[in-house]
Amino acid sequence: MPALKILVIPGSLRTGSLNAKLAAAAAYQFAHVGAEVTRISLADFPLPLYDGDLQSKSGVPKNAINLKRMIGAHHGVLIVTPEYNASVPPLVKNTIDWVTRVQDAHETRGQVFRGRAFAIAAASESRLGGMRALAALRLILSACHATVIPNQLALSFAGQAYDDMDRLKHPPDIEALGALVRQLIDVSQRMM
Numbered sequence: 794m795p796a797l798k799i800l801v802i803p804g805s806l807r808t809g810s811l812n813a814k815l816a817a818a819a820a821y822q823f824a825h826v827g828a829e830v831t832r833i834s835l836a837d838f839p840l841p842l843y844d845g846d847l848q849s850k851s852g853v854p855k856n857a858i859n860l861k862r863m864i865g866a867h868h869g870v871l872i873v874t875p876e877y878n879a880s881v882p883p884l885v886k887n888t889i890d891w892v893t894r895v896q897d898a899h900e901t902r903g904q905v906f907r908g909r910a911f912a913i914a915a916a917s918e919s920r921l922g923g924m925r926a927l928a929a930l931r932l933i934l935s936a937c938h939a940t941v942i943p944n945q946l947a948l949s950f951a952g953q954a955y956d957d958m959d960r961l962k963h964p965p966d967i968e969a970l971g972a973l974v975r976q977l978i979d980v981s982q983r984m985m
């Protein structure tokens with residue numbers, strides 16, 4: 794069986810991002826259990842705000858095509874999203890919107906979301922830990938016909954969750970992340 798490939802996508806570009814730290818902690822756990830992990834930054838895939846006129850005039854931007862192919866080259870995907878006003882930030886929604894517009898030869902539009910396992914996580918300084926962003930993201934991905942695993946992680950009080958090496962320091966958080974990692978691996982393996 795080929796090595797299981799997992800793509801980790803943090804949904805924040807901010808220096809010191811709590812979600813980028815969670816994405817890094819998850820990538821470490823995926824690697825620890827033998828998965829081949831790619832952790833990207835959406836800063837490397839800049840995209841304009843979706844505009845149908847822009848798409849009609851210039852087509853889907855190369856970065857959306859590259860990101861779609863990057864997703865397609867992995868068996869499972871973890872998206873770690875901040876919560877903005879009880880939903881996902883524009884960066885996350887806009888990126889997904891553009892990727893759903895990509896249509897490679899012999900594929901239907903948005904096909905990359907089908908038949909692939911996704912996991913979702915969030916980190917926030919609030920008590921809810923980005924739970925409402927997760928509900929929104931689950932809905933968006935489900936509408937794209939993605940398989941979104943039941944486990945998710947909403948990391949509450951994330952400002953106090955990491956040590957000075959940016960590792961999760963509280964055992965319940967480490968266990969919750971471990972459960973998410975294991976379930977994404979299990980479901981991705983079954984879908985290979």
Ligand SMILES: Cc1cc2nc3c(=O)[nH]c(=O)nc-3n(C[C@H](O)[C@H](O)[C@H](O)COP(=O)(O)O)c2cc1C
Pocket residue numbers: 805806807809810811812813875876877878879880916917918919921922923
């Ligand atoms: C426009 C905006 C709206 C926000 N709304 C929420 C919110 O609804 N719930 C929440 O828990 N945090 C909210 N926050 C705080 C973010 O969760 C916090 O800034 C977080 O650290 C952002 O993620 P990052 O550290 O990965 O960049 C909001 C922040 C911004 C800038």
